[in-house]
Amino acid sequence: MHRETTGTLIAQSLINHGVDTIFGIPGAHMYDFNDALYEQRHRLRFIHTRHEQGAGYMAYGYAKSTGKPGVYTVVPGPGVLNSGAALCTAYGANAPVLCVTGNIMSELIGRGRGQLHELPDQLATLRGLTKAAARINHPSETGDVMSALFTQMLSGRQGPVAVEAPWDVFGKAGSCANAGQIGRALQAPQPDPDEIKKAAAIIAAAKTPLIMVGGGSVNAGREVRELAERLQAPVTAHRSGKGIVPDDDSFSLDFVAARDYWKTADVLIGIGSRLELQYMRWRWMPKGIKVIRIDIDPTEMVRLKPDVGIVASAIDGTRALIDALKATAPPSRRDELLQLKAAARTAIADVQPQMAYLDAIRASLPRDGFFVEEVSQMGFTGRFGFPVYAPRQYVTCGYQDNLGFGYNTALGVKVANPDKPVVSVSGDGGFLFGLQELATAVHHRINVVAIVFNNSAYGNVLRDQRRAYQGRYIGSDLTNPDFVRLAESFGLKGYRASSPAALKKTLDEALALDAPSLIEVPVEKGSEASPWPFIHPPAS
Incomplete structure (x- = not known):
């Protein structure tokens, strides 16, 4: 079995996972990893920044604008902490970002000797800012650790992850049986037919439904637009959901126009959204309104309990809901929605x-x-x-x-x-x-x-x-x-x-x-x- 250093194995794993760019700043703890990036410079572009926070934010921008993993590398300790704001942002905005960092010599971790860039418990710090963080202690672990982190990052509600290796481990050569292992997103839960049936029944009785989309539905624009047309229901968003239905589409309302519509809404359909507008900004609910949520994260149904909770991807959940609705032709709301849009533009x-x-x-x-x-x-x-x-x-x-x-x-x-x-x-x-x-x-x-x-x-x-x-x-x-x-x-x-x-x-x-x-x-x-x-x- 071919022997490679941990740094080389990590770089190869990134390539195997489709990564083509890494942002970051070199440093002593990372030299062996940085050298591995040099060896792969024709396949991995390295963009060095002038501050660790910049590296983290650039990885975030890469991820947020494409949906593909954004990767950055910084030294441990102050480098990790300097990039912490970017990890917070990636966590809050559900972006697939990977931080690759180091640590002090493996035999000194946890001993409090005051080594260069030492934190009391860096791994615990990273776990507090990410979906998952792990340490590679030996080259043989690299394939398993990296694939598991990519799986965590890409599955369900996406978010940042981090991997660290001690200073002495990056350059250590060894064999890795699973070096080519690929981490992929786990299959999302399939929509529960009973919940779909309940949601369809509520919608069948609705006269003025409103659809609220968030960042969890960025890939479901076609399904959302079809649902909107089927129900003659407007679609609105706060920030992360902007553009899922184009703003010049007659069914799209900016949230100023949507708030006027909200006064008479009788059903709220949240798709991949925390419903921040309705619950945290508008702060009032129309009397008797029913709430239906489609979200891949089951904890969302606990954080804000809806009348019907459909745990599924935005595409699958919305498609199942469309298929369950009886073919009806509600009166067109086009003129009404265009008037709301025009009034909002005048106000703002x-x-x-x-x-x-x-x-x-x-x-x-x-x-x-x-x-x-x-x-x-x-x-x-x-x-x-x-x-x-x-x-x-x-x-x-x-x-x-x-x-x-x-x-x-x-x-x-x-x-x-x-x-x-x-x-x-x-x-x-x-x-x-x-x-x-x-x-x-x-x-x-x-x-x-x-x-x-x-x-x-x-x-x-x-x-x-x-x-x-x-x-x-x-x-x-x-x-x-x-x-x-x-x-x-x-x-x-x-x-x-x-x-x-x-x-x-x-x-x-x-x-x-x-x-x-x-x-x-x-x-x-x-x-x-x-x-x-x-x-x-x-x-x-």
């Missing part, structure tokens, strides 16, 4: 200057382009004000809402989709969390257009302190660099656009470049209209 037009700038971006970004939001005034408004036409094209951080994820994530999106335009929209506060990755973009020619809206503040904090704390400002006022000169110092093309019309013209030019670029958009401090009355309206 008052959220300025955000909507004017978002409209300019949408007019310039091709239909198949990717929009990566950030926790910012533009990002918040984009949740309801930026039309999306296909799943995965609106990339969000999910419920973690972490500052600084946007630009770094966008770089991973672009690496995964080199032929598609990618725009990152950040505030000045969040952008500075990861500006060092401008160097990564230039070095690897990752042609993302970064749009930085500069209001010299953490805008949401500033608004809340003005409104709720009588202007007792602390920590919300920011001093910023000249973003155009900053971009140019890194080797990017820098622009400044001071109006929506100027932004559209500039973005057209930037998207035509074969190079990364940055556009700064100055915004008067505190001038933005609050998007929150639409995102988290008062309970009715």
Whole structure:
């Protein structure tokens, strides 16, 4: 049996699992693994970053925009902790991300000797941030450990996993009987016929059903659209479900329009969604409404108990429900839904200057382009004000809402989709969390257009302190660099656009470049209209 080092076996396992790109930073504990990546450089592209958090977010962007595993590698201890925010994001947004890291020498783990990069219990730390984490103690374990982690990552409700190997194990040679073993997603539960029958009976009596989709239904757009047409029911989403039914489809309602419809809804059909809008943001339920949920995660039926819970994939569950419904032809709601859409667009037009700038971006970004939001005034408004036409094209951080994820994530999106335009929209506060990755973009020619809206503040904090704390400002006022000169110092093309019309013209030019670029958009401090009355309206 051929003998290989653990590092080589891990690299080969990644290739066997279809991985073609790894983000990361080399380091002493990882040298033998890094060298194995060098040996496979024609099959595994290594993109080195300037911060471990950037590596994790790029892997997240790769995974979130494609559905394929995103992989990154960092040193143990501080490297793992620096990337922890990205693991939190991947966990919260159900993205298949793999962290490959090291540990101290195997005989010293747990002894508290104070070795380089030692954590008290790194494996426990990783298990607290992921679906699963495991250690490879010997080359012979590599195939089993790696395949098991890929299975965990891809099965059911997807999420991040991590693998570590001690410093001395990465370079240790040995044989591995299962080196070629492949981890695959376990088969999803099949829809329970009795639950399908109950759901069909509820729907048969419904007059105004509403379909809510989330990230768990990104692959079920065809089935969701067919169900919507069969029921003449609108479809809405919060963030991760945007584009599953295109926003210009007559059955698609942004969540501002959907909330008006919600007032008369009698059945809520949640498909691959935590139902955050209805239960956590709208915070009230129409009298007598029935709730049907289709979700691959059985614990969702415990977290939020529905009237009918169908544990299945979004595709299988929705298809089974369609097949169980009697062929009827309810009256068309097209005109009603178009009126709701138009009324919502009129209402949100008052959220300025955000909507004017978002409209300019949408007019310039091709239909198949990717929009990566950030926790910012533009990002918040984009949740309801930026039309999306296909799943995965609106990339969000999910419920973690972490500052600084946007630009770094966008770089991973672009690496995964080199032929598609990618725009990152950040505030000045969040952008500075990861500006060092401008160097990564230039070095690897990752042609993302970064749009930085500069209001010299953490805008949401500033608004809340003005409104709720009588202007007792602390920590919300920011001093910023000249973003155009900053971009140019890194080797990017820098622009400044001071109006929506100027932004559209500039973005057209930037998207035509074969190079990364940055556009700064100055915004008067505190001038933005609050998007929150639409995102988290008062309970009715």
